[in-house]
Amino acid sequence: MTSDERLAELRQLFLTAPESTSTxxxxxxxxxxxxxxxxxxxxxxxxxxxxxPIWMGxxxxxxxxxxxxxxxxxxxHAVGAWTPSSTLFFFGELFLLGICLNYAVRLSGLTLQxxxxxxxxxxxxxxxxxxxxxxxxxxxxx
Amino acid sequence: MKTxxxxxxxxxxxxxxxxxxxxxxxxxxxVVVVDDGSRDATGELARRAGATVLRHPFNLGYxxxxxxxxxxxxxxxxxxxxxxxxDGQHDPRDVAAxxxxxxxxxxxxxxxxRFLGAGDYRMSGLRRVGRDFFRALLSGFGLxxxxxxxxxxxxxxxxxxxxAGDMFPSDYPDVDVLLCAHRHGLRVGERPVRMLESSRxxxxxxxxxxxxxxxxxxxxxxxxxxxxRRRREGA
Numbered sequence: 001m002t003s004d005e006r007l008a009e010l011r012q013l014f015l016t017a018p019e020s021t022s023t024x025x026x027x028x029x030x031x032x033x034x035x036x037x038x039x040x041x042x043x044x045x046x047x048x049x050x051x052x053p054i055w056m057g058x059x060x061x062x063x064x065x066x067x068x069x070x071x072x073x074x075x076x077h078a079v080g081a082w083t084p085s086s087t088l089f090f091f092g093e094l095f096l097l098g099i100c101l102n103y104a105v106r107l108s109g110l111t112l113q114x115x116x117x118x119x120x121x122x123x124x125x126x127x128x129x130x131x132x133x134x135x136x137x138x139x140x141x142x
Numbered sequence: 143m144k145t146x147x148x149x150x151x152x153x154x155x156x157x158x159x160x161x162x163x164x165x166x167x168x169x170x171x172x173v174v175v176v177d178d179g180s181r182d183a184t185g186e187l188a189r190r191a192g193a194t195v196l197r198h199p200f201n202l203g204y205x206x207x208x209x210x211x212x213x214x215x216x217x218x219x220x221x222x223x224x225x226x227x228x229d230g231q232h233d234p235r236d237v238a239a240x241x242x243x244x245x246x247x248x249x250x251x252x253x254x255x256r257f258l259g260a261g262d263y264r265m266s267g268l269r270r271v272g273r274d275f276f277r278a279l280l281s282g283f284g285l286x287x288x289x290x291x292x293x294x295x296x297x298x299x300x301x302x303x304x305x306a307g308d309m310f311p312s313d314y315p316d317v318d319v320l321l322c323a324h325r326h327g328l329r330v331g332e333r334p335v336r337m338l339e340s341s342r343x344x345x346x347x348x349x350x351x352x353x354x355x356x357x358x359x360x361x362x363x364x365x366x367x368x369x370x371r372r373r374r375e376g377a
Contacts, residue, residue, distance in 0.1 A: 115202055115312055119210040122176070122196040126214060130194065 014083050015071065027066035034117040054099070144241060145220040146171035149207030150228035151178040154187055157228045161191040167234035171224065173215055182372040187210040202289060203312040211300045212310075221245070224296045232294045238336040250328040251301045253287055253320075254294030254335035272356065276317045279363065287325040287332055291316045294335050301328055311362065314355060318362030319369075324368065 001009075025057075038055045041047035065072045078089040145167055150157055157175070162171055173193040177185035179201035189195045196210055208225060208258055213225045223245050226232040236254060243249040265273060276290045296307075310319060324330050 086235055111312075113309060115206050116308075118198050118200065118202055119206065122198050122210050123214050123217060126194060126196040127175075129215070 011082055024066040024069070027062055031062040031066070034059040034062070060093070143218065143220045144171045144245070144268045145211070145218070145227040146173045146237065147176065147208065147215065147223055148188075148193075148228045149172065149176045149178060149204055149211065149225070150180065150188070151186050151201065151204075151207070152180045152182050152184060153228040154175060154180070154182040154184045157231045158185055158187050158191060160226075160228060160230050160234065161188060161193060163234040164237070165192070168224075168237040171237070172218070172220070174211055175228070176207040176210045176214075178202060178204070205310060205315040206312040208309050209313065212277055212306045213335075216299065216302050216306055220299070220302075222296060222298060223302060226294050231338055233296035233338050236294070236333075240294065240333055240335065243333065244296045244298050248329075249331040250298050251320075251323050251330045252296040252375070253289055253292050253330070253332045254296075254333040255287070255289035255292060256335060256337050257288040258332060258334035268352070272352065276359065277354075280317060280321060280324075281326065283367070284323055285321065285330060287320065287330065288325040289332065290320055292335075292343045304328070309366070311358075314358070316360050321363055322366045 033096060038047065038052050038059075042049055042052060065075075072084045072087060075091075076082075076084050079087055079090065081087045081090065146164060148157070148160065161173065161175075164171070171370065173191075175185070175188035175193045175195050177195055177197045177200045185195045185197050185247050194214075196214055198207065198210065202210075212223065222241050224241050226234075226237070232254070240252050240254050243252050260266065273289070273291060277287065280290055298301060301323055304323060305315075305319065309322060320330060
């Protein structure tokens with residue numbers, strides 16, 4: 001057997017190796033825990049409802065990969081990775097990168113809104129002070 | 143009505159002298175001091191000197207302080223706005239000469255240039271390289287100015303309306319906003335100004351700040367020019 005053939009065999013072994021039951025149970029418990037945490041945060045009004053779909057999606061994704069084992073094997077094969085754990089890390093990091101960028105965009109928007117609000121406040125207070133001092137001048141002049 | 147805008151942050155030591163000099167040199171201007179969240183007596187001293195004080199609830203940055211003044215000037219119906227720094231490096235005696243071309247309708251935006259022979263202002267080596275680089279960049283877009291980073295400027299309502307928009311940066315509005323004004327068809331020109339001695343300790347030109355400054359300016363110039371192109375193509 002050549003080294004290439006040995007490598008191919010080894011790779012096949014990695015791809016078809018069944019996940020241990022405990023790993024799957026832990027993953028399912030984690031996804032349930034994520035759903036419960038998200039719901040609890042929404043109920044406490046710490047997390048706004050419009051930010052929840054992405055986390056529900058993550059929970060469903062984790063649960064689906066655990067409940068349907070061939071899914072992860074197929075995904076690993078599709079991206080050309082050797083082990084299912086590499087695939088998980090790869091997509092996990094991609095997801096985190098995406099969400100960080102998304103938050104940076106939202107932060108930029110919020111920064112602009114806060115700046116505009118603070119400016120509006122400064123201008124309004126200036127107008128109020130000008131009106132009050134004009135009124136005071138009028139009163140003392142009378 | 144003419145507005146004189148001074149953005150100020152922690153300037154209680156130098157601002158009163160500037161305001162006193164302005165009372166003599168530019169008595170026909172409404173002096174507006176934007177206190178950018180100072181923790182000292184900047185705002186109170188300005189108010190005592192008779193200026194209109196607009197106070198930010200927290201520090202927003204030099205560009206944002208300028209923009210608050212623009213928004214005020216637009217709302218109060220000012221026809222001409224002159225902006226100058228609070229640290230006393232701009233000479234109040236130049237205010238009238240800077241405002242004149244705008245008031246006469248000859249120009250929309252007038253930059254007070256330190257390099258047109260009115261004084262003997264000298265820049266350090268690295269800053270001169272930066273200035274020359276941005277000069278060349280602007281002239282590549284058809285805008286010829288000798289002092290693109292001068293904060294001493296005069297403008298009319300057309301410029302104010304443009305600068306009150308969301309594209310105006312909160313930190314350093316320099317080359318990018320000049321280019322934006324130029325590409326919106328506004329007439330940009332220069333007049334000579336003197337620079338006075340100031341005990342300014344510039345944090346902008348220390349450490350990595352100059353590198354960030356050049357990077358940010360290039361990015362803003364690129365964004366401004368590509369936005370304009372998109373708008374033209376869409377039209």
